[in-house]
């Protein structure tokens with residue numbers, strides 16, 4: 001199970017990656033057309049977010065048929081071609097398994113609605129009356145987590161959108177369905193899987209009101225989750241494949257359990273604690289500048305904690321649910337290039353497997369939308385109404401959404417300076433960021449100083465220096481809020497690295513730890529040396 005440690009995963013949101021047929025909507029043929037670009041970057045796996053049959057209420061995270069390709073994305077032949085062509089380039093595909101819930105358009109839910117007891121047991125239905133919710137739990141997308149079905153006299157649970165009904169994992173038939181879906185895709189030549197919010201699958205025995213929170217403490221890392229994961233991995237025949245679980249509001253202890261070698265659960269997991277350091281009082285919709293000390297502490301706790309117990313982290317800043325890291329933790333104006341490179345360095349040298357989200361390697365920024373009409377995401381649209389309903393002004397609401405919307409990460413991939421950034425010849429389903437004329441793949445490909453060239457170097461360094469993939473990690477200067485610093489050591493060849501990242505736009509003085517003065521510089525984002533770290537400077541020293 002060691003073969004994912006020196007690998008790099010590239011995440012593709014197919015809807016926004018490349019449109020091959022001019023309908024404004026990215027597709028599988030578009031991904032195939034860009035494989036040479038991805039092979040050149042040097043990545044090992046592509047994680048594709050869901051392209052299965054779906055009403056697209058949550059852009060494919062509402063699956064109506066786990067074995068069918070949504071025609072908007074192409075056909076099964078297109079996928080088979082993508083698998084073959086990727087394989088020729090030494091790239092494996094990872095599919096996104098949304099097993100916590102299905103679309104309410106899934107045949108199972110439809111049969112449940114039609115009164116079939118068997119399929120009602122696939123979901124979480126509770127008898128009741130329309131005025132009496134089973135619990136006061138809140139949906140992750142806003143509003144109550146229950147929906148009433150008058151013709152059944154029952155409520156069903158939806159932790160996400162009302163069209164995403166939670167599955168009942170207590171039912172062995174559901175668990176067997178899920179394992180069978182994995183076997184189906186494995187037989188097609190899929191090399192790995194990402195599991196959507198998989199730590200939410202095990203619900204409590206008793207459903208009760210949460211008077212201290214939104215209900216998550218009752219179902220997060222639930223009582224049977226480790227048992228169900230082990231069973232899924234064994235029955236699905238995927239032990240030894242590369243797998244990553246998306247863990248919502250999880251704990252270090254549970255993530256050790258999910259990923260420790262020998263547990264036969266997952267290769268690694270995503271946790272989101274480091275991406276909440278700019279949430280005021282933990283509220284995503286309350287703005288606050290990033291707390292660098294909290295960020296550093298979280299990295300240290302998770303890195304050293306996973307190391308101590310043989311767990312494994314997925315390393316990431318960006319995905320399709322997050323604003324662009326350069327706009328959020330760096331600078332998308334004066335120090336755009338410096339901060340994009342520094343942020344990449346900060347995580348690529350940590351202990352774990354790095355994920356690059358499409359366009360991150362170009363330094364893509366938030367689009368800075370100014371009108372609610374520009375947004376598409378169900379969560380953003382819901383929260384626009386919620387925030388306005390709370391009495392916030394239009395301007396304040398739009399400012400919050402512009403900084404926090406998931407659509408920030410979903411604008412079209414910036415391929416070149418032509419119309420729509422070269423993403424489509426038609427009308428894109430969502431607008432592009434205005435800066436695509438300067439920030440784009442064509443402009444960056446042959447520029448040795450570009451953000452993309454820097455990412456390419458990072459991917460290659462991981463293959464050349466065992467200390468990056470196998471070494472130990474130790475954090476330095478924990479009290480210094482401005483400076484993220486750590487040492488990698490303990491590789492078989494004795495090589496050591498010192499990583500220094502200035503998280504701020506001002507100069508940060510640094511005294512090198514003993515034994516590091518005069519060592520070789522492996523990588524950095526400023527050419528000449530200086531006494532202090534300049535704005536967003538990163539330096540990696542080697543001995």
Ligand code: TEU
Nearest residue numbers: 058061098140160196197248284321379
């Ligand atoms: O996301 C899970 C999730 O809870 C968050 O990332 C969510 O977007 C955020 O907390 C809201 O503030 C996964 C998928 O990545 C996301 O795209 C889906 O919408 C969600 O599950 C439901 O399937």
